[in-house]
Amino acid sequence: MSSERLLPVSVVIPVFNQVELTRRCLTSLLAHSQTVKQVIIVDNASQDGTPSVLQDFEKSFRGHGIEFQVITNPTNIGFGRAMNQGIRNATERFVVLANNDTWLMPKWDQALGKVLQEQKLDIVIPYFDESPFIADEWAMIRRAEKFTRRHHNRLRCHFSAILLGFSAEAIRQLAFDHGGVFDERFFVTGEDNDLKVRIEQAGLRYAQTGACWVWHRSQGTRKQSDLPKDYELEGRRLFHEKWGYDPILSEHTFWAKHLRRWRKIKDRLGWF
Secondary structure (H helix, E strand, O other): OOHHHOOOEEEEEEEOOOHHHHHHHHHHHHHHOOOEEEEEEEEOOOOOOHHHHHHHHHHHHHHOOOEEEEEEOOOOOOHHHHHHHHHHOOOOOEEEEEOOOEEEOOOHHHHHHHHHHHOOOOEEEEEEEOOOOOOOHHHHHHHHHHHHHHHOOOEEOOOOOOEEEEEHHHHHHHHHHHOOOOOOOOOOOOHHHHHHHHHHHOOOOEEEEEEEEEEEOOOOOOOHHHOOOOHHHHHHHHHHHHHOOOHHHHOOOHHHHHHHHHHHHHHHHOOO
């Protein structure tokens, strides 16, 4: 499938401090994207060097013909609200929601867009590698290429909100009932579990693909001193109030623990 037939992409990334993660993410996004037409950064009142770094990237992205928009909030309004802000400004038919603690492989957007279209999915999710980051970019690229060559035609039913590719139709369907893709009552914890439940209740088709490899720094965007007190407990309380069970407890059942252990073994072996 040629790039001309692939969906043009809007990318939404909320940021809050962690400027080096943002720099690395945007560097890979600029260097390795093929169909990205719009990048929207929602800055939740960062107190480090993030604003000046975003100004520099704005010049670089615009120099490559990519619209680069920064939405600056006077306070930290939380992950879900920031995502919804960005999504409302997205203009393309394929909308990718990403965390800033990710590193993207070459042609990652083509890979996701192709799978979304060919498999007739509403939402597509890449494979995430959380092993230690390799500073040598070519070593990272080789790692990605080795994995995707082996697993490019494989799909599995696995959900993760680290990076999600949505069709515009799926965005509209999810936002219809809640006023946004994310339920804005959640600050950080619980919004991803809530989104998964709503996606499944809406009957939307999602899958994780082995055709796209993304590096992720686990918990990289969360720095305890920067977040409200007891935000995790509040997220669990809201989820339980809404859905009638605690998602953390459900993750500690025998089968949930078994599946996580098996997934870690497969990750170490390079299996999908």
